[in-house]
Amino acid sequence: MKKTIAACIAATFAVNYSTTAFAEEAFMAPLVEQSVLLDIDADKFVVIVGERGHVLVSEDGQTFNQKAVPTHSTLTATTVVGEHIWAVGHDAVILHSSDKGETWEVQNYQPELERPFLDVLFFDEKHGIAAGAYGLFYRTTDGGQNWSAERHASLLDPMDREYLDEIRKEDEAFYQQELESILPHLNRVTLDGNTLYLAGEAGLLAKSENMGESWERYYVDYTGSFFDIKPLDARTVLAVGLRGNIFVSRDEGEWEYVQTCSTSTLNSILVGSESKVYALGNNGMMISAQRPLPTSMRDPYANPTDCKADEGIEVTQIKDKAALLNATQFKGNSIAVTANGIKTLALK
Structure with missing residues (x-):
């Protein structure tokens, strides 16, 4: 895929921060698991x-052990590569451990940006990206010793890109200023083979075949936020988001709507098996869907009392109704993180 100015500005500039400005260490909480x-x-x-x-x-x-880290900024995302851990969050903080969390270094800390990172992903122990609010997008190729910032205009709606292209013909500085001000929140990045997927604000779903250097934005008939996107197999990609919205694309075709009759925001996707997938959301809502996923016409003005979920959809709620933020499978268990701590999910 060719890199063009319109497809990927990726305006890159060095990241500087004061090593004396780090927040104090995280509080070692006795009830941290809750x-x-x-x-x-x-x-x-x-x-x-x-x-x-x-x-x-x-x-x-x-059995979980809390680790002492050199920040008390809220951490929103983490990734593991071998014995390496990266964690990112508020104050544009990026933390790294090379020994499974025993010792840590601060690789980035910029509270003056007033923008959090919302996800982090490494392709290997050297090359990684961190993405976040208002188009925040950083890249490293040396394990995080140096991070560079990029701005990706190709993630914008086509009408916004057209507007920016006109501005750029007259004033490059104003163009960069406008680009930074209208880039959407980048909520989640997912890697599958050589394809990188991204979910974000204002109906943003996109993919990249070159590690995020350039992006192809999908067209979706929906302008709300998406919070997760995952490929289910070689043919199927699933996305979930605000107010219980679920969309699926097959064979690079149109994004189709999955009716669940639940309006709780969905935060993440957990692939349970070859036959079932789960969407985890606010209010402790958990939606299970049989694969292949059924689809139906989306009617944003329909009366909710007349709603009928698509076949194979089941909506359940965990006992304490705590928001389900994310989950992973590990040694036969489905472990979730929630607003009330760690939970093991009983998946059907």
Whole structure:
């Protein structure tokens, strides 16, 4: 795929921050496993991150130990590569551990940006990206020792791109200023083979075949926020988001609507098996869907009392109704992070 100015501005500029400006260390909370926890990832061990710089690590998925980290900024996302852990969050903080969480370094800290990172992903131990609010997008090719910022105009709606292209002909500086002000929140990045998927604000779904250097935005007949996107197989991609909206695309075709009759915002996708997938959401809502997913016509003005879920859709709610933020499967268990801490999900 060719990189064009319109497709990927990727205006790159060095990231500088003061090494004396780091926030104090995270509070070692006695009830940390019951605190607000926002993301989970696992490889040969499990890592969980959350509010006030909380980081928990487990070797078995059952006993979790809080690790001392050099920030109390809320951590929104984490990723594991071998024994390396990266965690990102508010104050544009990026943390790194090379020893499974025993020791940590701050790789980035810019509270003056007033923008949080919302996700982080590494392709290997050297090359990674972090994405977040208002188009925040950083890249490293040396394990995080240096990060560079990029702005991707190709993630904008085509009408916004056309507007920006006209501005750029007259004033490059104003163009960059406008680009930074209208880029949407980038909520989740997912890697599948050589394809990178992205879900974001204002109906943003996109894919990249070159590690996010350029993007192809999908057209979706929906302008609300998406919070997760995942390929289910070689033919099928699923996206979930605001007010219970679920869309599916097959064979690169149109994005079709899945009717669940639930209006709770959906935060993440958990692939359970070859026959079932789960969407996890606010108010403890968990939607299970038989594969292949059924679809129907979307009617945003329909009376909710007349709603009938598509065939194979089942909506359940966990007992304490705590928001389900993310989940992963580890050693036969489905471990979720919620607004009330760690939970093991009983998936049907």
